[in-house]
Amino acid sequence: MSLIIQRNPIRGDIDAYSKNTRKNSETSVNSKYAVKTEETSQTAKLTIEEEMAMFKQEFYQDIEKIKFHSTVKNAAVNVSDKAFEKMKEDPQYREKMLSLLQRDLCSSYAPRDTSVILTVGESLDQYRGDSWPTNNDSGFWGRSKNSFYKKTDNKNHDDDKKLSEEHLKLLIKQQSFEQKCQQQASIEVREEHNAFLKAARLYAEMQDLYKSNPVNNYV
Numbered sequence: 001m002s003l004i005i006q007r008n009p010i011r012g013d014i015d016a017y018s019k020n021t022r023k024n025s026e027t028s029v030n031s032k033y034a035v036k037t038e039e040t041s042q043t044a045k046l047t048i049e050e051e052m053a054m055f056k057q058e059f060y061q062d063i064e065k066i067k068f069h070s071t072v073k074n075a076a077v078n079v080s081d082k083a084f085e086k087m088k089e090d091p092q093y094r095e096k097m098l099s100l101l102q103r104d105l106c107s108s109y110a111p112r113d114t115s116v117i118l119t120v121g122e123s124l125d126q127y128r129g130d131s132w133p134t135n136n137d138s139g140f141w142g143r144s145k146n147s148f149y150k151k152t153d154n155k156n157h158d159d160d161k162k163l164s165e166e167h168l169k170l171l172i173k174q175q176s177f178e179q180k181c182q183q184q185a186s187i188e189v190r191e192e193h194n195a196f197l198k199a200a201r202l203y204a205e206m207q208d209l210y211k212s213n214p215v216n217n218y219v
Contacts, residue, residue, distance in 0.1 A: 006035040055084065060149055061151050062098055066102050069107055073153040075118070076117045076140070076147035076149070078118070078144075086122045086123075087120075100118075114131045
């Protein structure tokens with residue numbers, strides 16, 4: 001049986017050039033994700049995808065630092081893509097979500113041991129928690145298969161932790177692969193566009209040449 005933890009949250013391209021401008025602007029705002037290379041000792045700004053991958057790693061590590069209450073035997077955290085975007089854009093929202101996670105993972109669920117799933121959405125009213133007694137928690141295992149974070153207190157704990165960490169690594173690799181595909185596609189489109197422009201210029205030159213001296217061009 002799923003027991004819902006009730007919350008009472010406080011509410012409170014066109015073209016390529018514009019896209020690149022927006023990307024550069026967003027990158028500069030998130031300067032904390034800039035890295036410095038040893039060879040040049042110059043600050044190199046990360047792409048938006050790389051920034052998000054680093055942001056997810058940091059958020060995962062922050063959850064890992066939370067000391068769970070002894071009655072929380074199994075825990076998972078589900079975070080939507082839009083929730084990550086919201087937290088990255090709004091540091092205060094990130095801290096609020098982390099505070100709620102800490103509150104619910106550190107709270108006592110006595111007199112029973114529990115399995116808990118906490119869900120982070122793009123707004124406060126989308127945050128929710130579900131808990132099951134450990135002797136009847138099939139719902140937890142079914143809904144935590146693809147969780148962003150998962151930690152269990154059984155003989156397979158280390159395996160579960162490794163799987164959760166591997167899942168995060170796979171997400172990051174997938175984003176990197178998708179970024180490379182987009183970059184490659186952009187290069188191919190740009191090359192085709194340049195070839196078209198070259199052919200168009202050549203055609204225009206031939207047209208001008210014919211108009212200026214049509215007879216000589218066909219002798």
